[in-house]
Amino acid sequence: MxxxxxxxxxxxxxxxxxxxxxxxxxxxxxxxxxxxxxxxxxxxxxxxxxxxxxxxxxxxxxxxxxxxxxxxxxxxxxxxxxxxxxxxxxxxxxxxxxxxxxxxxxxxxxxxxxxxxxxxxxxxxxxxxxxxxxxxxxxxxxxxxxxxxxxxxxxxxxxxxxxxxxxxxxxxxxxxxxxxxxxxxxxxxxxxxxxxxxxxxxxxxxxxxxxxxxxxxxxxxxxxxxxxxxxxxxxxxxxxxxxxxxxxxxxHEMESNRIQLCQLRRRLADGLAELGAIVQSPPMNSEPELIAGLSSPAVLNVAFPEFPADLLLMKLDLAGIACSTGSACASGSLRPSAVLEAMQLPVKQLRSSLRFSLAPSLTPHLIDEALFRIRKVIASLRQADADL
Missing domain, CATH: 3.40.640.10 (Type I PLP-dependent aspartate aminotransferase-like (Major domain))
Known part of the structure; x- marks a missing residue:
């Protein structure tokens, strides 16, 4: 895989x-x-x-x-x-x-x-x-x-x-x-x-x-x-x-990359929302210039409050999805994200946050395949909870 x-x-x-x-x-x-x-x-x-x-x-x-x-x-x-x-x-x-x-x-x-x-x-x-x-x-x-x-x-x-x-x-x-x-x-x-x-x-x-x-x-x-x-x-x-x-x-490729990233993030965000994820990134900036208050199309931060982030990360890794819980320079820490803490998010969201970050080399097919694998992971975790 x-x-x-x-x-x-x-x-x-x-x-x-x-x-x-x-x-x-x-x-x-x-x-x-x-x-x-x-x-x-x-x-x-x-x-x-x-x-x-x-x-x-x-x-x-x-x-x-x-x-x-x-x-x-x-x-x-x-x-x-x-x-x-x-x-x-x-x-x-x-x-x-x-x-x-x-x-x-x-x-x-x-x-x-x-x-x-x-x-x-x-x-x-x-x-x-x-x-x-x-x-x-x-x-x-x-x-x-x-x-x-x-x-x-x-x-x-x-x-x-x-x-x-x-x-x-x-x-x-x-x-x-x-x-x-x-x-x-x-x-x-x-x-x-x-x-x-x-x-x-x-x-x-x-x-x-x-x-x-x-x-x-x-x-x-x-x-x-x-x-x-x-x-x-x-x-x-x-x-x-x-x-x-x-x-x-x-x-040189910024404009075409921007269009591609916007399409990929919309696809990913819609699919994750269908699974019950809470989107924690601001609305997407689809314009060429930086617009304060919006967010880059290259990243999407979400939470599945039912499950801790470390469990989600491990299960997704086993399913062939590489994502993270935050900054690569701080993700080894067991503390919740300082960024999300500063945003005063609920504790359950703090402890269940995932960061998906994209590149224009990705394709809609790969996003769909990623969503398929994420769906299976979330379904299996929910089933395990139901069996307890």
Missing amino acids: ETIYLDHHATTPMRPEVWDAMRPFACELFGNPASAHQVGRKARQALEDARELVATCLGASPDEVIFTSGATEANNLAILGLAGDSPGQILGSRIEHPCVVEPLLQLANRGWRVEWMTPGLDGVIPLEMILKRHLHADTRLIALMAVNHETGAIQPVRELGRNLPRGTRWHCDAAQAAGKFPIHFRQWGCTSLTISAHKFAGPKGVGALLLRAGQPLKPLTLGGHQQQGRRPGTESVALAVGLATALQLAV
Whole structure:
């Protein structure tokens, strides 16, 4: 029985075209981009071409692109590097990914005053609440993601930058938006923004931090001049090329992928609703641009309150369905999802939530087959309960 993979928010399979672009720089063109000789210069040119391509895809300039090992490093670098040494107030949200929440907690331990913004029942942080309730004269930094990793809820990132007082810095984790929605770094008015290649069919182990030109950043590591000293260490040209290639492909195919994802999610949501699932993601955003208050068509969070999530996950895995209970970086924990807790969902829903995340490579036939297998699992669990 072939597994149907419905966990694309955790990671995605790398496209063959991406590996084809990477391979020469892992083998023949292996030079260190910092070397002055011809081999090094070829590597350097490929690295800078990749940087320029990423910048073009995201509405930034090449000198604003810093390659990292992924979104976790990039988010840590942005938050800890932008905060500086003098404590003040920072705004964070209860729905952020752990790689944003943990650096904020570390800053709180250093004396920073972290004020946590709580979402509504739809998982969205209202813009008015940010501006009128939380924003203060001494706010040094705001951290607000673009698309939530568990529910797909879209935050008001397009509106935030236009409404902030001049000079207010804000960081956007766009890991689940990149490659699925247009990102306009300069237009959004972000100070910094992060992406991760393996979320859009690129290689694991590489991401990027976009940092507004002229913005000081304290590095997390020392010992090299690479990337203007902001992220020292020899860059992996192969991984940078892989990220850039995957992003370019995703941006080029964004419109057709959006149409496909919308069709797949409607089919999945309708089928799960027929089985009695409670949909916990906001209504789907079917428009090309990010619309705050709606959710990405790439993910659907549901609950079957009759059964605990770990039991459902195990039974679905045995039935050849790969899905998850939340963030891949936190799903090993026995605690309920912090995101769903922040949404103040009923306890039974918290403990029975599943995340199905999609990719345009899926087909309606595969969604129907997945629903058939899920139906069998739910029916068998209900029958077992009835026999008790």
